[in-house]
Amino acid sequence: MNASGPARRWHRLTLRGRLILIGSVGVAAGLALGGLILVRTLEFTLQRSLDEGAVGTARDVAALAHAGRLSDPIPVGGGVSFVQVVDGQGRVTAASAGADRLVPALRPGDLTAARGGARLTVDGEQLGITGAVRVVGEPLPGGRTVLVAVSERGMAESISVVKGTLLVAFPILVGLLAAVAWRVVGWTLAPVEALRRGAAEITGASSARRLPVPPGNDEVHRLAVTLNDMLARLESTRGRQRAFVADAAHELRSPLASMRTQLEVAVRLDAAATATDTAPGSGPPAELLTDLLTDVNRLADLTNDLLLLARADEGALHRGTDQVDVAALAKEVAGRYAGARVPVRVDAPEARWVCGTPGALRQLIGNLADNAVRHAAGEVRVAVEDSGEGVLLTVTDDGPGVAPADRERVFDRFTRLDDARARDDGGSGLGLAIVRELARLHGGTVTLADAGPGVRAEVRLPAADRP
Template identity: 50%
Template sequence: MADPAGPGLPAGGLRGWWRRRGIRARLALTSAVVLALTLVGLARLFAFAVGHSMISTLDDSARRSASDVVALIDANRLPDPILTTGGTMTIQVVDATGRIRAASPGADRLVPLLDARGMAAARRDGRARFLDGRGYGMPDVLRVVAVPARDGQTVIAATSFEQVHHGLEIVARTLVVGVPILLALLGAAGWLVIGGALRPITELRRGAEEISGTARSRRLPVPEARDEVHDLAVTLNDMLHRLEQAEARQRALVSDTAHELRSPLASIRAQLEVALDHPDSQPWPETAAGVLADTLRLSRLADDLLVLARLDEHEARTVAREPVDLSALARAVGERHPAARVPVTVDAGEPVIVRGDGKGLTRLLDNLVDNALRHAAAGVRVGVSRSGEWAELSVRDDGPGIPPTDRERVFARFTRLDEGRSRDEGGAGLGLAIVRETARAHGGDAHLEDASPGLRAVVRLPSAKPPPGEA
């Protein structure tokens, strides 16, 4: 598509053209413009300083010569003509009536270099003045000073400005030639330095392209300099590490889920195939009961996976924050197991309030109690207590327990110990994973500890003040 702005005018004007430049070009151009303005300003300042210094030196020389003549007048030793060092100074001694009493060789003896008004102003302020010497038979521009002497006399000293003018021209030509050369050299150096500073970013981009085109674990190159680019590379590598871990967890979850689904699906398929091959001899009620049991197992697995998926979503956002009484929740869970294999005892007195998702916390406690009932020998005890700013929920059984080396591993998803795998009712190994993820989503955590005998599961959650009227 043709550019609507035409070949000579970039789209968006100068601002659009500037935004489309690369970082290196923009930095180089900006530094070049700033450098050019700085060099021009410094050049002008240098030329002004050199000119001022040369003119001051010239004026001081004229004043010294005039002062020497004043000293001769005071000593009544004024010669005529007045000899000057090197013959570069023009001196006139003018009396009060405006007549020239003495002068240096070559100076005008009839017309003073300054008229009456100019002489009076020069005597008053003591400043040097420019004077066109062509009117006095001198081809150069002059610098003139007037120094008062006794009896109303005035000593006028004038020196040629030609040498200073020539020197200033040399300085100006040098600056006109040198400043562009210096600007070009500094601009090229800036371009190279900026390119070197941005080279780590180019390496990061190339490293990212290689990572996107390969399946193996890769990391972005980290520059040696401890600067912002180094921090960016470290942060990106940490992000890649987290993404790899998340991807690995997803792959493991998909693999474990597929493995868990194969067993009930294979059982359902086998039962249905046998029933269809031998419809007359197959006990259909037993087949339906077996298929229903496997279906319920699949349903529980689907529910657990859905819970874990929602908990994973809560890693980036908080769960619902409604007041939940753990004591009342524990008593309600205990009442739901009146005919359990072993009795469930609840030790919950005063209200212990936390803020969170009531359904999620109920599921957490149900998982702990169900897990304890599968392994308990004589009973299960549920306890609720408060410790400072923390609320503690515990479920204890008197079963065989879990070795210390395995107490952390059982919180991983689809993890079941060998003894648990031998039980058909042992579940898919997601119960304790849901417990820990739920606790962490509420700002707490869960762990297992020895109960001697048995095992004690402990969940710690941040406590909250009870609602008014329930304290």
């Protein structure tokens, strides 16, 4: 037989069946062991009681012999098969009624052992008794010995009755316990089955449903709560992905539509110039191509931002181990805004070192500066200082500010507030989301605070040793 057959049959069983089978086998083994101990204990107790009765009779007969009042036949009480008095030559000198008066109950070797106090079990056929016989001896003066024989038939019948009762009762008891356990285990596993049915009913269209939570505070209850929390997280992630895809498609559609329109205009103008013998490529198409290049650059930036966020979601962004001077990076980034709409001033008198990737930190500062320049009224201030627990980078503008209720929401992807929803301001709604991901990558945090007027972005990063 294939050795894997029992294993396959075992795995075909339900969990309920496995538990009942294991429990039934355990109960049967326990009952068998208990029954064996019970029978052995009963046998030992009855044997000892039988021996004590036989020894008591032998001592009574010996007392009569010592007193010179031993009669022949020897009187015996109930339960004793017969009594013999044997001399040193192995001859029977006295016996109870019905006992053999010619042949002693024990052979010479056994007789010597009995005189020494041994308790022997012999075949009753040699004594004319059915079944085994227990024989004990009690020495008398002059080398004589009192032999008392007691039949073990009653003890054997009692033990046989107990064994038969156990052989009948134990299977019935195991069967009853298995039936009760089947109901109890089924009742216990009912919440698990309810979880399974609930999970089977959850589909893509009904993913907002939750699994039933059984009452109590047991393992199944905690499992249901954990699974519902997992479903909530998955639903939230799925919602963010749907919103992300929808917003990304919307953002990509605008520059693509603009590019298509400008290309169609350029083709028509070039065709018109050809029809009027005007040199192709002159006039308005050059301006359209400049606008087209702007849209292409915007599309490229948006694609790069989407790729960075996708890598962040997959955990594919890795923090560098370089020691970077954030103050120097702030001054470098501020230099790009020399011709900006508002001036960008930097307050970073001392070097502040962090451990990370220069390009990622440069993008973090640049995104904050872009956002501040876009909304500032008069100027933007960038400061780098020691916060006591690390490095504090702040970017402050004097624009309209952000309401407290929106200061966390603006870090969501493609989020624009009402005063910043214009599509021609260069923003895609991903800048602050990227800032938060890059701050997390470097073990830091980013928050918004009131600058009165305006808003101040605060980035806290763990400090590194000076190189």
